[in-house]
Amino acid sequence: MRPELLAEALTHRSALDRRPDLKAAFPHGNERLEFLGDRVLSLAMADLLLRRFPHEREGDLARRYSALVQAQTLAEIAQAIDLGQDMRLGDSEVQGSAVRPTILADALEAVLGAIFLDGGFGAAAACIERLWGERLSDTLAAPRDAKTALQEWAQARRLPLPDYREVDREGPAHAPVFVVDVSIRGHEAGRGRAGSKREAERLAAAALLERLAGS
Numbered sequence: 478m479r480p481e482l483l484a485e486a487l488t489h490r491s492a493l494d495r496r497p498d499l500k501a502a503f504p505h506g507n508e509r510l511e512f513l514g515d516r517v518l519s520l521a522m523a524d525l526l527l528r529r530f531p532h533e534r535e536g537d538l539a540r541r542y543s544a545l546v547q548a549q550t551l552a553e554i555a556q557a558i559d560l561g562q563d564m565r566l567g568d569s570e571v572q573g574s575a576v577r578p579t580i581l582a583d584a585l586e587a588v589l590g591a592i593f594l595d596g597g598f599g600a601a602a603a604c605i606e607r608l609w610g611e612r613l614s615d616t617l618a619a620p621r622d623a624k625t626a627l628q629e630w631a632q633a634r635r636l637p638l639p640d641y642r643e644v645d646r647e648g649p650a651h652a653p654v655f656v657v658d659v660s661i662r663g664h665e666a667g668r669g670r671a672g673s674k675r676e677a678e679r680l681a682a683a684a685l686l687e688r689l690a691g692s
Contacts, residue, residue, distance in 0.1 A: 478595045486510050486587035491567030507587035514590030521602040548676045552578035554608050555585040579672030623682040631661050641678050657681045
């Protein structure tokens with residue numbers, strides 16, 4: 478890969494204020510490559526799933542897709558390949574010695590965008606298939622989205638639908654972390670934190686489901 482593309486993909490916007498050289502070279506950090514990589518991942522994953530699961534219905538494919546491209550999955554893959562150790566970051570974006578999961582997820586998308594620009598869609602799709610590995614296994618059942626599962630849990634008990642509320646917003650303005658609570662009548666709320674409101678809602682639903690399963 479061209480070194481300048483990889484350097485851009487691994488430069489978070491928070492590093493620009495203390496590195497004038499980076500700001501001159503990559504004034505937007507890795508955000509533009511992240512934008513591109515998100516679209517590359519979307520198309521490549523849809524194509525992979527259609528080929529891997531030729532007999533599945535659209536609903537099952539959609540659940541697989543959502544689970545495979547969600548921020549948590551991207552962060553796990555980025556952690557597995559130690560992507561964070563090569564990133565350029567501002568001090569505020571590191572939690573202890575670890576890079577925040579949302580930043581890792583975005584950086585992985587940026588790397589996919591860089592691969593696409595350097596080698597084309599085929600190279601990016603091959604990289605995605607290799608990195609996602611066993612997550613694409615046809616032995617795994619199509620996962621249920623946590624929000625859907627929580628809604629079904631409530632409906633089965635004739636309870637009102639889950640109520641999602643944004644209760645806080647943390648972090649810098651350019652990279653906010655959303656804090657969302659979800660509640661079901663008669664039960665303690667579940668909470669989720671993520672770089673997007675949608676992902677925070679999913680994590681809140683998963684947290685509440687886990688609590689309900691143990692009650």
